[in-house]
Amino acid sequence: MSMDDGQHSRRRRLMHFPCLLFLQAVLIVLFGFFVExxxxxxxxxGGHKTPVSQEGAGNSSAAGKKTAEGASGHHASSDNDVNTLGHYYPMFQDVHVMIFIGFGFLMTFLKKYGYSAVALNFLIAAITLQWATLCQGFFHGLEGAGSIHVSITNLLNADFASATVLISFGAVLGVTTPFQLVVMSLIEIIIFAGNEHLGLEIYQVSDIGASMLVHVFGAYFGLAVSFVLRRDHSSDKEGPTYTSDTFAMIGTIFLWLFWPSFNSGLAEGDAQHRAVINTYYSLAACCVTAFALSSLVSKDNKFDMVHIQNSTLAGGVAIGTAADMMIHPWGAMVVGSVAGAISVLGYRFLTPAMNKKLAIHDTCGVHNLHGMPGVMAGIVGAITAAMATQEEYGHSLFRQFPARVPELNSTDFDQLKSQFPDMEPGLGRSATTQAAYQIYALLTTLALAIVGGLLTGILLKLPIFDQVPRHRLFDDELSWEVPEGEEHDEHQQAEHGRSKRMAPIAGSEPVMIPLMNR
Structure with a gap:
């Protein structure tokens, strides 16, 4: 290890211990003051539960999700609210697995960065879910006694917020220090929560799978940070091995299996059923199309593992916004197929061009898995919203699009109120107006993500933050104790990593025998 490496390591050790403990202490204090x-x-x-405050229930309508009353305009009964754990916990566990196993293992494809991919994913998600609970609560508005009331739905929303940061992490995987990642996460969640509040509370959009508010935001925030941090990222360590690619497929399979829960986690009733069905078929069609396109555009018409690990998931993103809408199973399959094709073509042609022409380094290709499919989801959601009619949805239309409920004191609202006494007044939007707001939310998300990412990248380039040394890019040895035999230094690889050597064999001429390295 060079002297520069040693100095960097000492600074890093001095920063990790106090900064992480200080951050956790601050979070504990903030929870003590604000969270109940x-x-x-x-x-x-007295043997019975106090009815849930409806404001408290609405406190968990974050990350593009809709709660039982917050989305429908109907107030759920207190008995139903008391039993929400049994309803939501299976979905929460599925999403939790996606965050900590799915995203973590998906990023283990780098041959020398497996520790960081899984473990820093673990750390960043653990920090983010606490910080997101606070930020989402602050933007929603504090309740009585200035507190944030948390239930199982808040845990789900905090996981969705964590997914946003982990998507951005994929764009800068291997080129940032752990300290830079922590700072990026804290800033990103603040901007994310503000954009989420704008989309859900002000624009009142429907984005049940959070494809706009989570996937688009996370992808373009991360790409903007990468653009500012641009440098020569060429390294022979930025590549997979047979084993690391196999591990990454574990993440792919977990994400693929549990994505229906991500898209339907906080939907209700018939909408939740549609979200599961539509995501299921979109993913299946996407998988088949991704395999087909991979064979078409890859060398010698063979499958490319990069495409299979990532593009097979694009259907889950692309259907997210419209997952609970009446898009029909065949429509979901069309969306998934198109998303799979776009994603594969992005990996094959667009990512190299972005790296060469714009100097945007995208380690995991988040633009192809989350960015473009997320934009596609926003467009599909707007089109589907423009086509939504009461004849097709029945009264579920007003649960799907609460802003389309007629305004107070209008004749239409009075008629609805007579049929559904718990109906709350809306904004009286038309289908086309709702579709326009869906597009507004998509454009606003893109703008805030890009501007926020650029500003965050500028901050992370300040001298206070150590940059990753050139020869330590995509290398665990920057931050981890690596087991003996896993030498990462170039001079050690040259010494111990020769691919072949001469070995005498009795009764024959010397032959070439490959050396096997761990």
């Missing part, structure tokens, strides 16, 4: 159990988690008083 919501009613379903409070102990029973």
């Amino acid at each position: 159990y919501d009613s379903p988690a409070e102990p029973a008083v």
Whole structure:
């Protein structure tokens, strides 16, 4: 290890210990001041539960999701609210697995960066889910006594927020220090929560799979950070091995299996059923199309593992915004097929061009898995919203698009109120107006993600932040104790990593025998 490496390591050790402990202490103090159990988690008083505050329930309508009452305009009964854990916990566990196993293992394809891919994913997600609970609560508005009431739905929303940061992490994988990642995560969640509040509360869009608010935001925020941090990233360590690619496929399979839960986690009733079905078929069609296109555009018409690991998932992103809408199974399959094709073509042609022409280094290709399919999801959602009619949806139309409920004191609202006494007044939007707001949310998300990412990248380039040394890009040895035999230094590889050597064999001329390196 060089002297520069040693100095960098000492600075890094000095920063990790106090900074992480200080951050966790601050989070504990903030939770102590602002966070309380919501009613379903409070102990029973006098043998019965206090009814859940409807404002508290709405507190968890983040990340493009819709709660039982917040999305429908109907107030759920207190008994139903008390039992929300049994309803939401299976979905929460699926999403939790996606965050910590799916995203983590998907990024293990780098041959010398497996520790960081899984473990830093673990660390960043653990920090983010706490910080997101606070930021989402602050933007929603503090309740009585200035507190944020948390229930199982808040945990789900915090996981969705964590996914945003992990998508951005994929764009800068291997080229940032852990300290830079922590700072990036804290800033990103603040901007994300603000954009989420704007999309859900002000624009009142429908984005049940969070394809606009999570995937688009995370992808373009990360790409903007990468653009500012641009440098020569060429390295022989930026590549897979047979084993590392196999590990990455574990992440792919977990994400592929659980994506229906991600897209339907906080939907309700018939909308939740549609979200599961549409995501299921979109992913299946996407998988087949991705394999086909990979064979078409790859060398010697063979399958490319990069495409299979990533592009097979694009259907889950592309259907996300419209997952709970009446897009029909065949429509979901069309969306998935197109998304798979776009993603493969992006990996084959667009990513190299972005790297060469714009100096945007995208380690995991998040633009192809999350960015373009997310934009596609926003467009599909707007088109589907423009076609939504009460004849097709029935009264579920007003659960799907609460802003389309007629305004208070209008004749139409009075008629609805007579049929559904719990109906709350809306904004009286038309289908085309709702579609326009869907597009507004997509454009706003793109703008805030790009501007926020650029500003964050400028901050991360300040001298206070150590940059990754050139020869330590995509290398675990920058931050981890690596087991003996896993030498990462170039001079050690040259010494111990020769691919062949001469070995005498009795009764024959010397032959070439390959050396096997771990």
